[in-house]
Amino acid sequence: MANLQDFAFLLLIILALASLTIFVQTIIFFCKRKTKSLLPLPPSPPALPIIGHLYLLGKLPHQALCKVSNRYGSIVFLRFGYKSSLLVSSAEIARECLKTNESCFMNRPQRANFDYLTYGGSDFSVAPYGRYWKFMRKLTVSKLLGASIMEVYQAIRREEIKQLIQTILKEADEGKEINVGAQLMGLTNNIISRMALKQKCAKNEDEAYEMRYVVDEMCDLAGKLNLQDFIWFCRKFDLQRFGKRLKEVRARYDNLMEKIIKDHEEAKRRRMETRGDNDNGEVKDILDMLLDVYEDEDSEIKLTKENINAYVMNIFGAGTETQAVTMEWALSELISHPNAMSKARQEVDQVVGNNRMVQESDIANLPYIKAVVKETLRLHPGGPFIARESSKDCEINGYHVPANTRLFINTWAINRDPNHWDDPHEFSPERFLDEDGNEKRDLDVRGHHFQLLPFGSGNRGCPGVNLALLVVPTTVAALIHCFDWKVGEEDNGVVDMEERFGLSLPKAKPLVGEDGNGVVNMEEGFGLSLPKAKPFICFPVARLNPFPQVF
Numbered sequence: 195m196a197n198l199q200d201f202a203f204l205l206l207i208i209l210a211l212a213s214l215t216i217f218v219q220t221i222i223f224f225c226k227r228k229t230k231s232l233l234p235l236p237p238s239p240p241a242l243p244i245i246g247h248l249y250l251l252g253k254l255p256h257q258a259l260c261k262v263s264n265r266y267g268s269i270v271f272l273r274f275g276y277k278s279s280l281l282v283s284s285a286e287i288a289r290e291c292l293k294t295n296e297s298c299f300m301n302r303p304q305r306a307n308f309d310y311l312t313y314g315g316s317d318f319s320v321a322p323y324g325r326y327w328k329f330m331r332k333l334t335v336s337k338l339l340g341a342s343i344m345e346v347y348q349a350i351r352r353e354e355i356k357q358l359i360q361t362i363l364k365e366a367d368e369g370k371e372i373n374v375g376a377q378l379m380g381l382t383n384n385i386i387s388r389m390a391l392k393q394k395c396a397k398n399e400d401e402a403y404e405m406r407y408v409v410d411e412m413c414d415l416a417g418k419l420n421l422q423d424f425i426w427f428c429r430k431f432d433l434q435r436f437g438k439r440l441k442e443v444r445a446r447y448d449n450l451m452e453k454i455i456k457d458h459e460e461a462k463r464r465r466m467e468t469r470g471d472n473d474n475g476e477v478k479d480i481l482d483m484l485l486d487v488y489e490d491e492d493s494e495i496k497l498t499k500e501n502i503n504a505y506v507m508n509i510f511g512a513g514t515e516t517q518a519v520t521m522e523w524a525l526s527e528l529i530s531h532p533n534a535m536s537k538a539r540q541e542v543d544q545v546v547g548n549n550r551m552v553q554e555s556d557i558a559n560l561p562y563i564k565a566v567v568k569e570t571l572r573l574h575p576g577g578p579f580i581a582r583e584s585s586k587d588c589e590i591n592g593y594h595v596p597a598n599t600r601l602f603i604n605t606w607a608i609n610r611d612p613n614h615w616d617d618p619h620e621f622s623p624e625r626f627l628d629e630d631g632n633e634k635r636d637l638d639v640r641g642h643h644f645q646l647l648p649f650g651s652g653n654r655g656c657p658g659v660n661l662a663l664l665v666v667p668t669t670v671a672a673l674i675h676c677f678d679w680k681v682g683e684e685d686n687g688v689v690d691m692e693e694r695f696g697l698s699l700p701k702a703k704p705l706v707g708e709d710g711n712g713v714v715n716m717e718e719g720f721g722l723s724l725p726k727a728k729p730f731i732c733f734p735v736a737r738l739n740p741f742p743q744v745f
């Protein structure tokens with residue numbers, strides 16, 4: 195009885211708060227529309243009380259919002275709950291935001307899930323533009339991800355790709371199917387941890403699984419829409435039950451980081467014992483450098499342990515799934531387009547031959563492979579939205595954009611805009627090549643050409659682009675050089691949640707093509723990095739073994 199009364203009371207409070215919200219939001223919305231600026235706000239579809247335009251998002255927001263733009267134009271003013279947002283879906287207006295008015299859009303929106311995972315926003319990828327962000331960005335580019343650093347870690351990447359190919363050769367030898375995405379996540383995870391932490395995060399298989407699980411779960415949670423971000427009276431309630439998952443995964447991450455930091459501190463102590471009172475001359479990884487700043491009382495920036503944990507989390511979160519998903523899509527597209535597969539393979543066979551594995555230095559001579567990667571990033575950008583927030587009022591395309599408006603640039607839509615691309619939904623690497631099959635120089639993916647923005651643009655653009663443009667083409671080339679890929683007739687499209695998240699779910703029906711072979715499922719899923727909807731399960735068939743001595 196008491197429970198019933200409590201429930202009725204709670205309901206009454208929620209209803210009262212809801213009515214108050216509608217009232218306050220309506221007033222705010224109309225006040226905002228009557229801004230001091232003489233310019234109008236961009237066009238806007240009808241909004242619902244409380245949720246505003248949240249109802250427009252659908253299951254796949256990038257696709258749903260592309261439809262909104264087709265109807266209302268390339269610049270649309272939206273209100274997600276109480277948050278004003280600007281949706282941009284043309285190259286020209288993206289340029290106005292990211293280049294002409296770059297100083298206005300240097301911040302990123304804060305989000306509840308991400309905020310919790312990053313110890314209350316102690317990280318650098320959503321840090322507001324300012325001294326801390328500049329310091330961390332400079333350190334990242336000069337010591338970990340800049341073009342001039344890539345050489346230093348080349349051997350690590352070569353070893354890890356070799357290890358991946360050897361593992362798959364073994365599976366192929368035993369006629370086993372593999373979860374391609376999981377294998378590629380393992381590869382990127384190892385590369386990032388060896389580059390950033392000088393070690394694999396794991397000393398054994400259990401720890402390796404733990405780190406992969408934690409990164410996977412964090413990426414999943416970071417990509418979820420949390421109502422607390424949009425509807426203020428939801429802030430007090432965990433209606434979507436994220437709280438438990440967030441707490442659990444961050445605790446597991448804390449545990450891992452504690453061990454990793456302890457190892458680094460012990461290694462430093464040992465170095466100093468053997469070398470005297472300083473450890474100059476030692477090759478330091480980025481974690482060593484962050485720990486030095488943490489200990490240095492005179493450093494221009496004060497770092498906390500939370501800053502360090504959140505930074506490492508950023509590098510794993512931003513650098514592993516994005517690259518793995520891109521490679522998964524590239525292989526899926528090639529298997530689905532036998533013509534493109536045969537051209538790509540012919541090129542690799544010709545340049546690399548048949549007694550060694552592809553290397554990063556070959557990439558310059560593999561224009562078709564490079565075109566495959568660009569075309570994959572065009573159709574399946576690893577971040578379908580570039581998310582920023584305005585720090586002051588500005589004018590975009592003749593419209594007024596108030597301060598604190600969230601900016602969502604729909605790169606998925608821009609990359610498929612028929613005004614810039616012929617047959618925009620077709621997979622055609624040829625569009626990046628001239629008549630002689632050479633790379634077109636006037637169309638790159640590094641943020642200079644606004645019709646193609648997989649890595650964003652400008653000072654806040656992706657610092658991992660140099661690494662991704664080495665790892666992705668080299669791995670894709672090695673995978674098609676060494677293997678034929680048969681899509682599992684039995685298991686294609688099967689949701690192996692057990693392997694991915696430790697959950698048991700009913701199995702989906704397999705997809706079978708006319709010839710009885712499996713068909714690659716090209717459905718998109720929802721997530722930060724635009725993953726495939728279903729795990730990609732394939733049988734690798736060895737085509738060439740560059741390491742015959744191993745088997």
Ligand code: HEM
Nearest residue numbers: 319512513516517576577648649650651654655656658662
């Ligand atoms: C195919 C692979 C990748 C894709 C598609 C991708 C995409 C993106 C995009 C779209 C952004 C936002 C850019 C903007 O706002 O203009 C971004 C930011 C970022 N990326 Fe990547 N990324 C990839 C790989 C990586 C890698 C390998 C790393 C690091 C190891 C990385 C680290 C970051 C970081 C730290 C940021 C935030 C930068 C800042 O706010 O200053 N990314 N990435």
